[in-house]
Amino acid sequence: MRRHQELTKILVRSAGGLLLLMLSSMAAAASVGFINPAGPIAEALRDHLIFIVVVMMVVIVPLFIALPWVLWRYRLGTKSGSYQPNWEFSWILEVLIWGLPAVIVVVLGWNLWHQSYELDPYKPLASTEAPLEIEAIALDWKWVFIYPEQGIVSVNEVMIVAGRPVSFRLTSGTVMQSFMIPRLGGQIYTMAGMVTKMNLLASEPGQFRGLNTQYNGMGFANQKFMTHAVSQADFDRWATNMSASRPPLNQAAWAQLTKPSVLAAPQFFGSVAEGFFTAVVAGFTGGSHHHIKADGTDL
Amino acid sequence: MKREPLLHPGLNLGSTDEYAHNEAEPVIFGFWVFLMADLVLFAILFATYASMSVQGQADGPTPTDVFDLPSAFIETMLLLASSITFGMASLALKYKADGLHLVFWLGLTFCLGAGFVGMEVRDFWVMTQEGAVPQRSGFLSAFFLLVATHGIHVTAGLFWMIVLLVQLRVLGRTTAVKLRLMRLALFWHMLDIVWVCIFTFVYLFGVAQ
Amino acid sequence: MTSESIFSLLGTLTPQDISFVQTFENPVMSEFIDGAAGSVLVVGMIIVVGLLTYYRGWKTLWFDWLTSVDHKKVGIMYIVVAFVMLARAIIEGVLMRYQQSIAVNDPGILTADHFGQLFSTHGSIMIFFMAMPFITGMINYIMPQQIGARDVSFPLLNAISLWLTAAGAALVMISLVVGKFSTGGWTAYPPYTGIEFSPGEGVDYWIWSISLTSIGSTLTGVNFATTIYKNRAPGMTLFRMPLFCWTSLCTSVLMIFAMAPLTIATLMLALDRYAGFHFFTNDLGGNMMNYANLFWLFGHPEVYILILPAFGVFSEVISTFSGKTIYGYKSLVIATMSIAVLSFTVWLHHFFTMGQGANVNAIFGIATMLIGVPTGVKVYDWLLTMVRGRIRLTTAMLFSIMFLVTFVIGGLTGVILANPPVDFAVHNSLFLVAHFHNMVIPGVLFGMIAGYQFWFPKAFGFRLAERWGKASFWCWSFGFYLAFMPLYALGLMGAMRRTVEWFRPEYLGWLQVSFVGALLLFSGFLFLCVQLVVSIRQRDRRRVPAGDPWDGRSLEWSNSAPPPEYNFAVIPHVSGKDAFTQMKQEGQAYASPSAYEDIAVPKNSIVAPVIGIAAIAFGFALVWHIWWLVALSFLAMWGAVIARSFVTDTERVIPASKVRADHEAWLQQVRECTTTSREQEDTNSNVGRAEVLA
Numbered sequence A: 001m002r003r004h005q006e007l008t009k010i011l012v013r014s015a016g017g018l019l020l021l022m023l024s025s026m027a028a029a030a031s032v033g034f035i036n037p038a039g040p041i042a043e044a045l046r047d048h049l050i051f052i053v054v055v056m057m058v059v060i061v062p063l064f065i066a067l068p069w070v071l072w073r074y075r076l077g078t079k080s081g082s083y084q085p086n087w088e089f090s091w092i093l094e095v096l097i098w099g100l101p102a103v104i105v106v107v108l109g110w111n112l113w114h115q116s117y118e119l120d121p122y123k124p125l126a127s128t129e130a131p132l133e134i135e136a137i138a139l140d141w142k143w144v145f146i147y148p149e150q151g152i153v154s155v156n157e158v159m160i161v162a163g164r165p166v167s168f169r170l171t172s173g174t175v176m177q178s179f180m181i182p183r184l185g186g187q188i189y190t191m192a193g194m195v196t197k198m199n200l201l202a203s204e205p206g207q208f209r210g211l212n213t214q215y216n217g218m219g220f221a222n223q224k225f226m227t228h229a230v231s232q233a234d235f236d237r238w239a240t241n242m243s244a245s246r247p248p249l250n251q252a253a254w255a256q257l258t259k260p261s262v263l264a265a266p267q268f269f270g271s272v273a274e275g276f277f278t279a280v281v282a283g284f285t286g287g288s289h290h291h292i293k294a295d296g297t298d299l
Numbered sequence B: 001m002k003r004e005p006l007l008h009p010g011l012n013l014g015s016t017d018e019y020a021h022n023e024a025e026p027v028i029f030g031f032w033v034f035l036m037a038d039l040v041l042f043a044i045l046f047a048t049y050a051s052m053s054v055q056g057q058a059d060g061p062t063p064t065d066v067f068d069l070p071s072a073f074i075e076t077m078l079l080l081a082s083s084i085t086f087g088m089a090s091l092a093l094k095y096k097a098d099g100l101h102l103v104f105w106l107g108l109t110f111c112l113g114a115g116f117v118g119m120e121v122r123d124f125w126v127m128t129q130e131g132a133v134p135q136r137s138g139f140l141s142a143f144f145l146l147v148a149t150h151g152i153h154v155t156a157g158l159f160w161m162i163v164l165l166v167q168l169r170v171l172g173r174t175t176a177v178k179l180r181l182m183r184l185a186l187f188w189h190m191l192d193i194v195w196v197c198i199f200t201f202v203y204l205f206g207v208a209q
Numbered sequence C: 001m002t003s004e005s006i007f008s009l010l011g012t013l014t015p016q017d018i019s020f021v022q023t024f025e026n027p028v029m030s031e032f033i034d035g036a037a038g039s040v041l042v043v044g045m046i047i048v049v050g051l052l053t054y055y056r057g058w059k060t061l062w063f064d065w066l067t068s069v070d071h072k073k074v075g076i077m078y079i080v081v082a083f084v085m086l087a088r089a090i091i092e093g094v095l096m097r098y099q100q101s102i103a104v105n106d107p108g109i110l111t112a113d114h115f116g117q118l119f120s121t122h123g124s125i126m127i128f129f130m131a132m133p134f135i136t137g138m139i140n141y142i143m144p145q146q147i148g149a150r151d152v153s154f155p156l157l158n159a160i161s162l163w164l165t166a167a168g169a170a171l172v173m174i175s176l177v178v179g180k181f182s183t184g185g186w187t188a189y190p191p192y193t194g195i196e197f198s199p200g201e202g203v204d205y206w207i208w209s210i211s212l213t214s215i216g217s218t219l220t221g222v223n224f225a226t227t228i229y230k231n232r233a234p235g236m237t238l239f240r241m242p243l244f245c246w247t248s249l250c251t252s253v254l255m256i257f258a259m260a261p262l263t264i265a266t267l268m269l270a271l272d273r274y275a276g277f278h279f280f281t282n283d284l285g286g287n288m289m290n291y292a293n294l295f296w297l298f299g300h301p302e303v304y305i306l307i308l309p310a311f312g313v314f315s316e317v318i319s320t321f322s323g324k325t326i327y328g329y330k331s332l333v334i335a336t337m338s339i340a341v342l343s344f345t346v347w348l349h350h351f352f353t354m355g356q357g358a359n360v361n362a363i364f365g366i367a368t369m370l371i372g373v374p375t376g377v378k379v380y381d382w383l384l385t386m387v388r389g390r391i392r393l394t395t396a397m398l399f400s401i402m403f404l405v406t407f408v409i410g411g412l413t414g415v416i417l418a419n420p421p422v423d424f425a426v427h428n429s430l431f432l433v434a435h436f437h438n439m440v441i442p443g444v445l446f447g448m449i450a451g452y453q454f455w456f457p458k459a460f461g462f463r464l465a466e467r468w469g470k471a472s473f474w475c476w477s478f479g480f481y482l483a484f485m486p487l488y489a490l491g492l493m494g495a496m497r498r499t500v501e502w503f504r505p506e507y508l509g510w511l512q513v514s515f516v517g518a519l520l521l522f523s524g525f526l527f528l529c530v531q532l533v534v535s536i537r538q539r540d541r542r543r544v545p546a547g548d549p550w551d552g553r554s555l556e557w558s559n560s561a562p563p564p565e566y567n568f569a570v571i572p573h574v575s576g577k578d579a580f581t582q583m584k585q586e587g588q589a590y591a592s593p594s595a596y597e598d599i600a601v602p603k604n605s606i607v608a609p610v611i612g613i614a615a616i617a618f619g620f621a622l623v624w625h626i627w628w629l630v631a632l633s634f635l636a637m638w639g640a641v642i643a644r645s646f647v648t649d650t651e652r653v654i655p656a657s658k659v660r661a662d663h664e665a666w667l668q669q670v671r672e673c674t675t676t677s678r679e680q681e682d683t684n685s686n687v688g689r690a691e692v693l694a
């Protein structure tokens, strides 16, 4: 008997401890992901989501209220509600149960239509500044970012300017992947031989994790990168520094990158051939499987 | 057991064979449904071809380069003729009590069908010799899959015909064999229609571009 | 023969492909789990074989079951397959949940490769070898009886479909012991699943197991649709059919149209892999976007193929246990039909993020939301069915009610996902995983469990133990909420699906809760097993020979439990909806018919098992490139079909005198049974004769 009590105590305590642990970690959790937006896109997405939930409550709440009530009122053996085993239709209710969802779909559909255009990732963001251009190439299991204006390359780390729109052009050098920085906005697929686009903006300086969301093999879980949103001055300093101090992205380096692998740390290259991104895309669209040389010409 | 006088689309045996006619109802209906599923399959192959024949050429041969229109035309004629002869076979099944007419028309259908398959195989072989193999491009992959799927259907139809000819011999003109002939007829005519689409959309449109 | 020459006959298969050998050579935890799973399978098979031999069950198994073409037996065999596969797939789900709950900044116990195989087998099994066989089995067993038919239109074809599905399931099982399975998920998106990025046998296992079952399902669809159109009893007009038959019809039509895209997609993927074609490759004009379109052109209707029959079950269960006719019958039929049609217009919502324009996305998004209208109507129709009834909270009813509650939450998240902008944020995340489990567990699985509880007494002649059923119900319900609600939160926090290891400590708590939930779900399954064993042991007390334990409303309740092989001694004449309720009220139930006729039933046939076994060999040989076996098994399959077409003696006649004797004996027994009131439903006084209230 005493044993039994001891055991119960231990169980209760450990359960309590576990619960506490979970609750605290859950509280901390709200700081990540797009529910804690760090830019206007992610913020709009979140508000859009909340709007849908609220509107949907019009059909959901009545069910949640009515169901227990009905179960209670019409339970077997009750004298409360009348028993009419052949009751099967009512025009009023019929109009209501078709009409209400229909109205809601009209409201939500209207909203959907506008939001789809408004939040289209291809749509350039309104801003006084010209967007920062970045070209991203998905590889197994890493992300290569090319800054065509600066002529530099970073791998598994991307540097952007806070408050200035970023315009990504994306492709894949391997299987299909999906590019996303959750706290800044949505995602877009990257596919070999094709170019997709994504426009983002970080309102404040900060660090945001980005990742591939589309399963692509053994290194998938590790294919994460860090986004640094910094001031324009810091960005410029960083870019100059990179082009001065880092090696070029030559053929050997590219061959190394395209091998499936997980990188231990981000890599940087001080220069890259012009049109490199376009050459990678074109490498898949021609008549044979080209291998891309670092100078952008076919191998 | 008397059923309501329902008629199914296609040739009905009706008064010439009341019993088989009654048995036919669910069997033929079911086969129509099956053909529908088969047609969906072809529809998807057509859709794939439509997209890949344009976007999937990969600097390789184009439709104009590889299609042999006269040959495809002769194939079309063979298959159309075989549909007519099968129609004659169906009429023989319904109206001629002796088996000879039936076997004659079926035999003729078989030869025409075999001619079609033979010519198609020759076309494929010629294309292969020119390097237009399915491994060359998405367009050719889609082409070979679409046309060969039809060809395999026709070949299966030919085997089916042989089996039924044997059954006519071994089992005689039983209800079961009659129902099978009616189903093979539907199958055969459907393949004809599919081929007309292939000839139009793949060959004619392809060369016209 | 030396071992080398033996293996030269076995294509690319080598001893190293046997999972036990791998475990032996590389004894790490992940391999150990794999080896253990293989052992469970092998030992399980040995035990089954041993038991069959010990109890001299082989003859019964072969002559009464495997070669049977009776739709009821085929139906039961489908459900047995579903149960076995459910056991495996749930365990895999729990294992993945365990891995994820410990793998925060820690590799956990599973390798990335093993984890990849787990979500691929789990997903593929749950959809193709659990849900599909379950609904197919349920329709097989019930639908012909509900429309007053003696069998489906093509009984042998039915058995062949079963065996093709079983062959696919067998291939997935074999992959546990021989070689590896795909890591491409249940969707198997190329180019990842192409030969360049996924060499080896894994994807081939996926391709051939899926192809076999997709052909089986197409044939099933043809068979069911024909049965419903052509085999209804006199007076059973379409608009007098029970709703389960309507949903079966819609599901069959969807199968006829939707399986072809899948068959073609897998075939093209196979041609890419085996023959160097370029349908979905990165280079030479291949285009993986075609695969995405084809797959989801199948995939979206597929979810309705699965859920519509469950909707049918809920309609029957809710109406029966509310002691009331269904509310808004026509409205439910129209809603079902519109869902079926609309389901072909929305497939693009599975890849809003592929870069097509905002207008295309918006159109498909709105189409998706439109499906919400008929679905919402259904939910309210079910609620109104209970209104003015007398509700009994049996296990089947509890599952149905929990479905209603949970399903609307899934509907809410579905509408959220239908919005392209929001989908951009949660696509591929655990939010999505939560959403589809939120639809398939209450929708499909609860529906099938409810149907199983509801119709079990009909099929086997005794009631299941309600107490264990309810225990199972609570586990499934709480388990579901604990396991999947945290995933919504995780998804919003940027946690992606198919992830073997995490790097965010914030996720930990949620993942742990989710694991506890998965354990509860597993206990729910265990309790179902306990319920079955307990009920079998108490079967003599629980018998319902009169066949109508729940005061049923449709024709299947009008015959004995279990029903005779010909279902109806005399084909009933139907004059309204709720045919059996009407008979009972008019005093027509259990009346002796005026005349009996001979009944022809199809004879057993070995064709279906031959095709099934050849299909396993065919798939296996293709996976391992054993070309002689490919040819041989292909010939065996078609040889069996052709040989069968020469057999003329395919029916067995049961003489009218025998039918009369059996039926009259049963009627006599029914007349002697005492009637049971609904209050007494769950007591042993319930022998299947319902009290009729005037």
Ligand code: HEM
Pocket (backbone or CB within 6 Å): C090, C093, C094, C096, C097, C119, C120, C122, C123, C124, C126, C127, C131, C184, C185, C186, C187, C433, C437, C440, C441, C444, C445, C483, C496, C497, C498, C499, C518, C521
């Ligand atoms: C019964 C308890 C179940 C548990 C514990 C469970 C658990 C899981 C887990 C852990 C995953 C992987 C999630 C990830 O990718 O991170 C998963 C995926 C999946 N599950 Fe379940 N599941 C259950 C039931 C079901 C049912 C009933 C179905 C369908 C009828 C189903 C269909 C799927 C599918 C299609 C996937 C996606 C596989 C893929 O990524 O390709 N699951 N499930």
Ligand SMILES: [Cu+2]
Pocket (backbone or CB within 6 Å): C299, C300, C346, C347, C349, C350
């Ligand atoms: Cu969908």
